[in-house]
Amino acid sequence: MLSTKGPGTSGLDGKVPPSAKRTDKQVQYVPLNELKVGTVVNVYGVVTFFKLPFSSKGTDLVSTLKITDESGAKVTCIIFGKTIEDHPSLKEKGDIVRLHRFKAESFNDSVTLKSSFGWSVVTFSGVNNSPIVPLTSSKKVSIGEFDERKICALRQWAADESLFCQSSKTTLSSVWDGTRCEYPLQSYTVASDAVEGEDTEAKDRRNLTAYILVYDNHLEVARDLKPGMFLQFYNLRAVLAKDLLPNEPQHLTFHLHSGTSFGRSLRRLPDEALEQHKDLNDDEVPEDVGAFCTRPEAVGPSYGRGLRRLPDDSTHEPWALEQHKDLNDDEVPEDVGAFCTRPEAVGQVLVKQQDLNKDEVPKDVGVFCRQPEAVETDSCTVRACKQHHAQHFTLEQVRSSTPPQLCHIRARVKDYQPQQLSQKGQARVKQRFLNSMWEADGSRFDQIHRKRQFVFMNSHEELKFIQGTSLGVVCASARCWGRVIPVRAVNEKMALMDFFAPFIFYRGKRFYGCQKCSLPEEERRDFFAVEPLDLLKIAEALRVQLMEYRFLLQFELDDGTGTVDALLWENADKIRKTMDTVHPPDKPLEERPWMDLCLFAYTVEGNVCYQIVNTKVKE
DNA sequence: TTAGGCTTCG
Numbered sequence: 079m080l081s082t083k084g085p086g087t088s089g090l091d092g093k094v095p096p097s098a099k100r101t102d103k104q105v106q107y108v109p110l111n112e113l114k115v116g117t118v119v120n121v122y123g124v125v126t127f128f129k130l131p132f133s134s135k136g137t138d139l140v141s142t143l144k145i146t147d148e149s150g151a152k153v154t155c156i157i158f159g160k161t162i163e164d165h166p167s168l169k170e171k172g173d174i175v176r177l178h179r180f181k182a183e184s185f186n187d188s189v190t191l192k193s194s195f196g197w198s199v200v201t202f203s204g205v206n207n208s209p210i211v212p213l214t215s216s217k218k219v220s221i222g223e224f225d226e227r228k229i230c231a232l233r234q235w236a237a238d239e240s241l242f243c244q245s246s247k248t249t250l251s252s253v254w255d256g257t258r259c260e261y262p263l264q265s266y267t268v269a270s271d272a273v274e275g276e277d278t279e280a281k282d283r284r285n286l287t288a289y290i291l292v293y294d295n296h297l298e299v300a301r302d303l304k305p306g307m308f309l310q311f312y313n314l315r316a317v318l319a320k321d322l323l324p325n326e327p328q329h330l331t332f333h334l335h336s337g338t339s340f341g342r343s344l345r346r347l348p349d350e351a352l353e354q355h356k357d358l359n360d361d362e363v364p365e366d367v368g369a370f371c372t373r374p375e376a377v378g379p380s381y382g383r384g385l386r387r388l389p390d391d392s393t394h395e396p397w398a399l400e401q402h403k404d405l406n407d408d409e410v411p412e413d414v415g416a417f418c419t420r421p422e423a424v425g426q427v428l429v430k431q432q433d434l435n436k437d438e439v440p441k442d443v444g445v446f447c448r449q450p451e452a453v454e455t456d457s458c459t460v461r462a463c464k465q466h467h468a469q470h471f472t473l474e475q476v477r478s479s480t481p482p483q484l485c486h487i488r489a490r491v492k493d494y495q496p497q498q499l500s501q502k503g504q505a506r507v508k509q510r511f512l513n514s515m516w517e518a519d520g521s522r523f524d525q526i527h528r529k530r531q532f533v534f535m536n537s538h539e540e541l542k543f544i545q546g547t548s549l550g551v552v553c554a555s556a557r558c559w560g561r562v563i564p565v566r567a568v569n570e571k572m573a574l575m576d577f578f579a580p581f582i583f584y585r586g587k588r589f590y591g592c593q594k595c596s597l598p599e600e601e602r603r604d605f606f607a608v609e610p611l612d613l614l615k616i617a618e619a620l621r622v623q624l625m626e627y628r629f630l631l632q633f634e635l636d637d638g639t640g641t642v643d644a645l646l647w648e649n650a651d652k653i654r655k656t657m658d659t660v661h662p663p664d665k666p667l668e669e670r671p672w673m674d675l676c677l678f679a680y681t682v683e684g685n686v687c688y689q690i691v692n693t694k695v696k697e
Numbered sequence: 698t699t700a701g702g703c704t705t706c707g
Contacts, residue, residue, distance in 0.1 A: 136699030
């Protein structure tokens with residue numbers, strides 16, 4: 079059964095068969111070589127060329143594409159639509175489109191198809207044997223057997239004809255991967271007040287960021303770009319600038335010229351694209367990301383979220399602001415986030431739990447209940463923890479009690495963090511905070527040590543040691559190169575940084591070593607003996623015990639008498655899934671469910687901390 | 698209505 083709804087109205091043109099009892103068989107598709115000028119038709123075709131939607135001189139966005147089918151005819155299609163969502167979601171040449179209610183017109187002695195009253199377009203991947211999933215903003219598209227047969231046939235035909243055997247796209251590594259460009263990249267002087275984000279002129283960022291000059295019509299897209307967005311450029315031109323000075327190397331420049339010729343355009347990729355790509359190796363970057371994809375540091379990075387997440391006490395550590403203000407969101411170290419913890423207390427808590435006795439506690443009307451061995455009472459909503467003697471406290475009493483103190487509380491969730499799951503929402507066991515090691519190291523070196531892995535064709539896998547540069551540069555380097563170990567010079571020998579700093583950066587993530595469990599520096603093996611196979615092996619070779627990331631939730635609890643910020647380690651990942659229940663975003667605090675919790679108060683370095691323990695989600 | 702592919706601020 080076909081049910082489509084185009085971006086125009088859903089009315090039917092009289093020249094299309096009525097759809098009262100429409101089925102697959104009743105939708106007629108016209109081969110592209112049989113189009114008659116003046117008729118409104120439905121067609122299937124393989125895309126051989128397309129331009130992304132751009133602003134017409136009228137009121138709509140317009141996109142153009144050329145399609146072909148088994149008849150061999152090639153037909154240009156013009157689509158007008160108010161919004162970007164109205165237009166086909168084309169990814170690459172070879173995609174298959176199903177056009178409904180397009181009018182055949184004559185232009186320059188050729189037949190063209192133009193979106194007509196009630197038109198619709200659906201896109202499918204042209205990859206043989208790939209799932210047949212309609213790509214459309216319309217939710218009402220369903221695909222019948224006829225469509226599947228038609229799409230399979232077109233895919234097979236395109237494959238047999240080798241229509242797209244030569245990729246129209248250029249891989250990152252074959253053009254520029256940010257590290258191996260033969261030429262230095264051209265930089266430009268831009269007025270500081272015209273730039274959003276950091277200055278990319280720093281010498282140590284050379285060839286890690288690229289300026290791209292964007293002209294005329296492309297400003298419409300470019301002016302809305304924000305740092306951190308993932309971009310796709312079509313028909314980006316790389317030009318070697320003429321020698322400015324004798325003996326100076328030629329510089330490479332990038333231009334997105336005026337107009338839309340050859341599909342020239344710029345678009346933002348959805349955030350998922352970044353998620354999909356940031357874990358890939360350089361030479362695994364999919365071809366469909368176009369001629370060039372790069373994190374647009376050249377546009378200027380964002381640091382708003384990073385700053386917002388700094389804890390209050392970071393004001394006592396100005397280096398934290400200084401060091402992180404130039405980072406992109408995914409570079410913000412989790413340890414300067416809202417989840418600074420006092421994990422030393424974890425062991426303390428665990429020990430103390432063993433001594434707990436059973437206890438009678440108030441009725442549980444929330445979705446949490448205390449454990450272990452929670453026992454059902456008369457009410458099906460009630461469970462009680464009978465494991466220990468903790469007293470029931472109000473939060474006011476909790477705050478005025480002297481730690482260490484184990485107690486039972488009943489409270490509501492006023493707020494919690496993290497609301498978005500990422501590495502930032504995790505805490506490293508045993509790791510407290512990042513110190514100022516980066517600056518403490520003092521001197522800045524430009525030297526980068528490289529340790530090649532085994533020689534593979536097309537392999538970009540290397541392990542880099544980087545010395546004496548800023549955290550921002552290390553992060554940027556890791557994004558380009560994959561694995562970067564920050565090092566310092568000790569008695570003219572390369573040595574690891576203090577373990578308060580990350581031991582290794584792996585693309586967007588950073589991994590820490592444990593000060594206690596790793597071998598001291600003097601017993602470390604020669605760095606160049608390391609075979610960079612994987613993170614664990616690298617750590618093992620350098621005698622570093624990697625720390626483990628643990629998911630951590632921080633609650634702001636409220637019971638009417640006071641509030642308490644409490645951390646949760648145990649079952650945090652499971653409890654996170656209940657947050658919509660215990661913290662419904664559309665309900666005021668008074669209407670949120672109560673939770674019965676077991677709370678442990680303890681001190682770390684003179685500060686009182688609270689941790690939720692012995693608590694689990696009620697089944 | 699608009700665009701109707703078909704290079705560029707070297």
